[in-house]
Amino acid sequence: MTWTRLDDTWTDKPQLEELDFATRWHYLAMIQFCSRNERHDGLVRNIDARRCSDVPDAARCLAALATANLIRVEGGAYRILGIAEHVPPEWVAKKRERDRDRKRRERAHKAGDHSLCGETCTSANVTTTVTPNVTANAGTGRDGTGRADTTGGSTETIEWETAVPGRPDLKVVSG
16 A cells, blocks of 8 residues: 655645646646655656546646646656655655565464575474474473372371361361
8 A cells, every 4th residue: 555645735735726626636646646656756657647537638737737837747758846745755665665575474484484584583494393392391281289209109198287268267187
């Protein structure tokens, strides 16, 4: 998606005051054409300048815009003067391209394709499917209370008192 910058006073410009609605509309369409096609220099071919909008007489609009010093005729093309006010700066397009590449690499990485990964990817050198290391807690998944067997392996049971929830006065011997 592209965007076009217009300040709040754009419609109040003295050059636009004398122009009719169709000519102003065509001028805006030319600006948006430059934004959409990343023409930061404002140069629009003659054929594209005539097709930018749906006005019935584009040639008359172009002549009026040239008379108002909003565009300049250059051979077989028109240059929008002051286009830098309206199109995104060059760095925006470069950032958009970098973001697009980064997301493409990220999606490929998540899908298991590491051909676009850089040198920092640790998964790129793995050739087999390996279960990732279990957490540092070696007791994960073991059953039991976690109490050590202090009896030396005897069959005796260890008993201790356990409080009953909601009844602090009642103790049960467990073992």
